[in-house]
Amino acid sequence: MGTAPAQLFPEFIAETLGISGVPGQVVGALIAAAVIGNIVLAFTGVAGPWAKRKITAAFTDRIAVDRIGPFGLLIIPAAAVQLLAKELIVPEGVDRPTWDIAPILLPASALLGFAVIPMGHLGPVNLQLADPEVGLALVFAFASIASVSLVMAGYASNNKYSMLGGLRAVAQNLAYEIPLIVTAMSVVIFAGTLQMSGIVEAQQDVLFTIAGFDIPTWYALVNPFAFVLFLTANMAEIGRNPFDIPEAPTEIVGGYQTEYSSAYFVLFYLGEFVHIFLGGAILAVTFLGGASGPGPESIGFLWFVVKIWGFFLFTQWARAAFPRVRIDQLIEIGWKGMLVLSFANLVLTAVIVGVIV
Amino acid sequence: MSLEAPDTPETDAVTEHDPEELAALLGDLVVGRDDHLNAPGFVIRPDTVQETLSILKEQAGYDHLSVVSAQEYENRYESIYHLKKFDDPTQEVSVVVPADKDSPVSESAEPVFRTADWHEREAYDLIGIEYDDHPDLRRILLPETWQGHPLSMDYDKDQPQIASLPSHVNPIQEHHMDDESDTMFLNIGPHHPATHGVLHLKTVLDGEQVVDVESDIGYLHRCEEQMAQNGTYRHQIMPYPDRWDYISAGLLNEWAYARAAEDLADIEVPEYAQVIRTMGAEMCRIAAHMLALATFALDVNGDFTATFMYAINDRERVQNLLEDLTGQRLMFNYFRLGGVVWDLPEPREEFFSKTRDFLDQLPGSVEEYHNLITSNEIFQMRTIDTGILPPEVAKDYGATGPVARGSGVDYDLRRDDPYGYYDELDWDVITEDGCDNYSRLLVRMQEVEESAKIIGQCIDLLEDWPEEERNIQANVPRTLKPDDDTEIYRAVEAAKGELGIYMRADGTDKPARFKIRSPCFSNLQTLPEMANGEYIPDVIAALGSLDIVLGEVDR
Numbered sequence: 001m002g003t004a005p006a007q008l009f010p011e012f013i014a015e016t017l018g019i020s021g022v023p024g025q026v027v028g029a030l031i032a033a034a035v036i037g038n039i040v041l042a043f044t045g046v047a048g049p050w051a052k053r054k055i056t057a058a059f060t061d062r063i064a065v066d067r068i069g070p071f072g073l074l075i076i077p078a079a080a081v082q083l084l085a086k087e088l089i090v091p092e093g094v095d096r097p098t099w100d101i102a103p104i105l106l107p108a109s110a111l112l113g114f115a116v117i118p119m120g121h122l123g124p125v126n127l128q129l130a131d132p133e134v135g136l137a138l139v140f141a142f143a144s145i146a147s148v149s150l151v152m153a154g155y156a157s158n159n160k161y162s163m164l165g166g167l168r169a170v171a172q173n174l175a176y177e178i179p180l181i182v183t184a185m186s187v188v189i190f191a192g193t194l195q196m197s198g199i200v201e202a203q204q205d206v207l208f209t210i211a212g213f214d215i216p217t218w219y220a221l222v223n224p225f226a227f228v229l230f231l232t233a234n235m236a237e238i239g240r241n242p243f244d245i246p247e248a249p250t251e252i253v254g255g256y257q258t259e260y261s262s263a264y265f266v267l268f269y270l271g272e273f274v275h276i277f278l279g280g281a282i283l284a285v286t287f288l289g290g291a292s293g294p295g296p297e298s299i300g301f302l303w304f305v306v307k308i309w310g311f312f313l314f315t316q317w318a319r320a321a322f323p324r325v326r327i328d329q330l331i332e333i334g335w336k337g338m339l340v341l342s343f344a345n346l347v348l349t350a351v352i353v354g355v356i357v
Numbered sequence: 358m359s360l361e362a363p364d365t366p367e368t369d370a371v372t373e374h375d376p377e378e379l380a381a382l383l384g385d386l387v388v389g390r391d392d393h394l395n396a397p398g399f400v401i402r403p404d405t406v407q408e409t410l411s412i413l414k415e416q417a418g419y420d421h422l423s424v425v426s427a428q429e430y431e432n433r434y435e436s437i438y439h440l441k442k443f444d445d446p447t448q449e450v451s452v453v454v455p456a457d458k459d460s461p462v463s464e465s466a467e468p469v470f471r472t473a474d475w476h477e478r479e480a481y482d483l484i485g486i487e488y489d490d491h492p493d494l495r496r497i498l499l500p501e502t503w504q505g506h507p508l509s510m511d512y513d514k515d516q517p518q519i520a521s522l523p524s525h526v527n528p529i530q531e532h533h534m535d536d537e538s539d540t541m542f543l544n545i546g547p548h549h550p551a552t553h554g555v556l557h558l559k560t561v562l563d564g565e566q567v568v569d570v571e572s573d574i575g576y577l578h579r580c581e582e583q584m585a586q587n588g589t590y591r592h593q594i595m596p597y598p599d600r601w602d603y604i605s606a607g608l609l610n611e612w613a614y615a616r617a618a619e620d621l622a623d624i625e626v627p628e629y630a631q632v633i634r635t636m637g638a639e640m641c642r643i644a645a646h647m648l649a650l651a652t653f654a655l656d657v658n659g660d661f662t663a664t665f666m667y668a669i670n671d672r673e674r675v676q677n678l679l680e681d682l683t684g685q686r687l688m689f690n691y692f693r694l695g696g697v698v699w700d701l702p703e704p705r706e707e708f709f710s711k712t713r714d715f716l717d718q719l720p721g722s723v724e725e726y727h728n729l730i731t732s733n734e735i736f737q738m739r740t741i742d743t744g745i746l747p748p749e750v751a752k753d754y755g756a757t758g759p760v761a762r763g764s765g766v767d768y769d770l771r772r773d774d775p776y777g778y779y780d781e782l783d784w785d786v787i788t789e790d791g792c793d794n795y796s797r798l799l800v801r802m803q804e805v806e807e808s809a810k811i812i813g814q815c816i817d818l819l820e821d822w823p824e825e826e827r828n829i830q831a832n833v834p835r836t837l838k839p840d841d842d843t844e845i846y847r848a849v850e851a852a853k854g855e856l857g858i859y860m861r862a863d864g865t866d867k868p869a870r871f872k873i874r875s876p877c878f879s880n881l882q883t884l885p886e887m888a889n890g891e892y893i894p895d896v897i898a899a900l901g902s903l904d905i906v907l908g909e910v911d912r
Binding site (some may be wrong): 075245248 | 661738784893
């Protein structure tokens with residue numbers, strides 16, 4: 001890529017504070033990570049107790065929270081206090097410390113993924129923590145740790161429902177992570193790089209122009225087929241309808257979460273929402289041109305926010321509209337359908353890119 | 358409308374059997390006669406139950422064992438097998454089996470009718486009759502540790518009871534758990550989001566697949582039969598039926614008691630009241646089916662499904678109408694023996710226009726449900742060909758209502774054993790041939806539309822009814838004392854199926870025996886047939902498609 005890499009967030013902070021060298025890197029990295037982490041956690045804070053309720057209510061002809069504060073927004077602190085004030089019940093026979101690590105691992109893995117996500121510019125600041133050359137591989141690696149956490153929770157809870165949920169989570173993630181990554185590979189073939197900023201960069205050309213509007217080469221527009229595949233696999237990866245079978249409250253009463261209460265429950269919920277946002281972020285970077293959008297580059301972050309919230313809205317819509325598939329049907333769709341399609345897409349993309357470029 | 362493929366020789370014109378013919382058919386098996394108001398009754402010896410019932414089933418076509426009612430007399434115990442024909446439920450016969458007072462043992466009918474399994478367990482549990490050759494004679498409604506049989510005469514009500522069960526008990530362990538097999542026992546319920554009340558499914562799993570499922574019921578047993586036995590016919594029993602199938606099917610339940618008691622006391626209901634009853638009952642059916650649809654969507658789609666709220670919304674609309682009519686939304690207590698408690702609300706025009714508004718928007722709602730769920734590919738994948746209940750099995754278990762009609766059993770008491778105003782109106786009985794979860798849902802959705810048709814016609818009739826002829830109640834004596842030793846079994850088509858009442862009068866103003874034939878009780882019995890070998894989600898879907906209400910199962 002010809003353009004000089006933009007200054008990353010930690011470097012920006014180190015420079016602003018006037019610290020150079022290793023101390024600058026450390027201080028900059030810590031502060032930047034705290035800022036990014038808090039942005040993401042703020043999203044989930046809004047999403048969990050408030051936005052999710054409001055969105056679901058809109059889909060189901062209800063009003064939802066509107067008593068506390070403007071638009072019911074103060075339900076967020078109220079819910080936080082309420083959830084944290086609950087007693088943490090540790091069931092008999094749980095396998096500690098596995099049982100305690102699982103709820104920490106889930107949000108941690110999802111948050112780690114955000115380390116390499118280019119969240120765009122906000123004013124002069126480029127909100128990206130790191131931009132390694134293997135960025136895309138790294139983000140999938142982080143996201144996959146989540147399955148380990150689910151298995152740990154399911155196994156350590158000493159509950160048959162949790163066990164079933166944990167087993168379902170593994171089966172589901174195995175069946176969907178491969179098509180997910182293979183589909184992402186087709187993007188890599190287009191972009192010619194695994195670096196996140198490079199992938200975004202490659203989507204900034206003009207595909208064609210309609211009535212004076214430049215349509216960019218977002219991979220969702222270049223290869224809609226891959227986009228749909230990725231979107232579907234992503235829904236399974238984050239475990240939302242129609243693929244919410246590891247939880248399936250009406251069947252296995254919450255699966256791996258069954259035995260968790262209080263702060264641990266909050267951590268699981270948090271982890272799930274961060275995971276949804278990470279899924280949205282990966283989708284935005286690989287298929288929706290990252291933080292790009294109309295207007296100056298300095299408001300890119302806002303476009304990024306719109307995109308990941310758009311994905312969140314989509315998951316909630318799916319939740320209100322779609323039935324849940326059965327575990328055996330899910331495995332069948334994953335291994336017999338998506339895997340084949342994703343490889344077909346990969347080969348086709350490779351051939352087309354090879355011929356054209 | 359398609360009917361089931363005939364497995365038996367075509368019985369279009371169902372042969373009528375007069376009692377003498379049946380007596381001749383049974384020959385020496387009959388040792389006496391004990392006719393009921395609804396059917397001839399043959400007294401047989403307690404060791405010839407299977408033989409008698411087989412003859413009646415195979416040779417005379419009585420293929421529907423509605424209910425087994427049992428009771429204790431001063432000098433004997435008695436089990437009554439109420440038989441009907443699925444093809445023509447007006448043809449009934451009762452098989453009366455007296456058993457010895459000191460050691461009440463009677464042969465089980467389970468090998469002939471599978472449905473007798475639970476019914477006889479209930480008779481054993483509450484009355485104390487033991488059934489020989491029964492595969493699994495345990496208590497069913499009361500805890501296993503219960504002492505005595507509460508509906509027997511020498512039962513000591515003051516005796517303290519200890520109702521405890523060892524935790525993590527696995528009563529069917531020995532059948533499935535051995536050293537080699539790796540099955541897992543799982544308690545689904547009594548507190549589980551998908552059991553629609555307090556139902557306990559003892560499930561044995563092989564991975565995600567169900568090896569065996571056994572329903573453990575009785576958590577909501579409220580002695581409804583005994584309470585009815587302590588109430589007077591005229592006023593004190595009517596509020597109870599609302600509490601059986603409490604999913605807003607109240608008027609349908611009330612009708613079951615009203616019909617039985619009116620036939621017992623020979624009360625003629627004015628036509629105008631019958632039209633109001635018909636309209637109210639169908640409103641209840643819509644409300645009940647809407648809830649069935651809503652919870653089924655919840656079971657298959659997961660919580661947060663929009664369909665649930667939409668259907669509940671429609672149910673609220675019909676409940677508004679019922680509130681206008683009866684003053685109540687759930688526990689209506691609107692029927693009286695001989696009619697209804699009061700006329701339509703004034704101003705009548707407003708009630709008619711509200712009802713018409715509801716009927717006008719209903720097809721749109723049903724269309725939306727079809728768009729949202731039944732035409733959804735994932736939903737079809739989940740429900741078509743799962744939870745299979747073949748028609749013969751359904752009949753064997755005495756399944757009725759939408760469950761039977763979803764298996765192609767063309768049985769609807771509103772048409773086949775007409776009561777109320779149904780036979781004057783234009784509507785259809787819905788059946789589907791799929792025998793699966795999907796068919797049962799489709800039947801309910803179409804029945805909602807049929808009910809709307811009925812309500813529309815009732816509204817037209819009521820609107821044009823001359824003011825001077827609006828007679829809402831017959832003249833019924835303040836105290837009803839039906840003749841001693843008259844017995845009757847009468848059923849109506851409730852939301853879930855055949856809801857029947859057996860009553861025996863003893864000359865007082867209270868029934869000597871009051872037995873409720875709950876459709877959910879019989880329908881729930883079919884669950885293992887539908888669930889075994891399927892995946893857990895299919896068991897949940899099958900249970901949802903049975904649409905049971907535990908208040909009615911346990912009574």
